[in-house]
Amino acid sequence: MERTAICCCGSLRVKVRGEPLRVVVCHCFQCQRRTGSVFSDNANFQRAQMIAVEGETKTFTRATERGGRMTFHFCPRCGSSVYWDFSLDPLTVGIAVGAFADPGFAKPVRSLFGVSRHHWVPDVEGAEAYLADQHGPRE
Numbered sequence: 001m002e003r004t005a006i007c008c009c010g011s012l013r014v015k016v017r018g019e020p021l022r023v024v025v026c027h028c029f030q031c032q033r034r035t036g037s038v039f040s041d042n043a044n045f046q047r048a049q050m051i052a053v054e055g056e057t058k059t060f061t062r063a064t065e066r067g068g069r070m071t072f073h074f075c076p077r078c079g080s081s082v083y084w085d086f087s088l089d090p091l092t093v094g095i096a097v098g099a100f101a102d103p104g105f106a107k108p109v110r111s112l113f114g115v116s117r118h119h120w121v122p123d124v125e126g127a128e129a130y131l132a133d134q135h136g137p138r139e
């Protein structure tokens, strides 16, 4: 199956083939600021599954709590953050689940940074929950 993640204005399009390795929600403050929402929903794919990227991107790179750097690729026209790279895991790519605009998309199996989860956001049933990243203490 092929799916296309698309920014708000439609100029940045990322096509992937096959199912995601995993879907992870993250409640960290960086994800809250990046998305403007109170948590992010992120699909990880093998880089080889990313079969096409159309449109220009600008990038923002930051250090992560567990070392390495994340580089976010966003549309310079509308600002949507669509996909990202993690320097410590160069064979995978993260894609914003919301960019697929598919309510049937796979549900998260992991929940990160419970320490900054908004008080009204429920646990994802059946997902492994961590207070920080997946190397941190569990909830």
Ligand SMILES: [Zn+2]
Binding pocket: 007, 008, 009, 010, 011, 012, 075, 076, 077, 078, 079, 080
């Ligand atoms: Zn755009």
Ligand SMILES: [Zn+2]
Binding pocket: 026, 027, 028, 029, 030, 031, 032, 040, 113
């Ligand atoms: Zn996060």
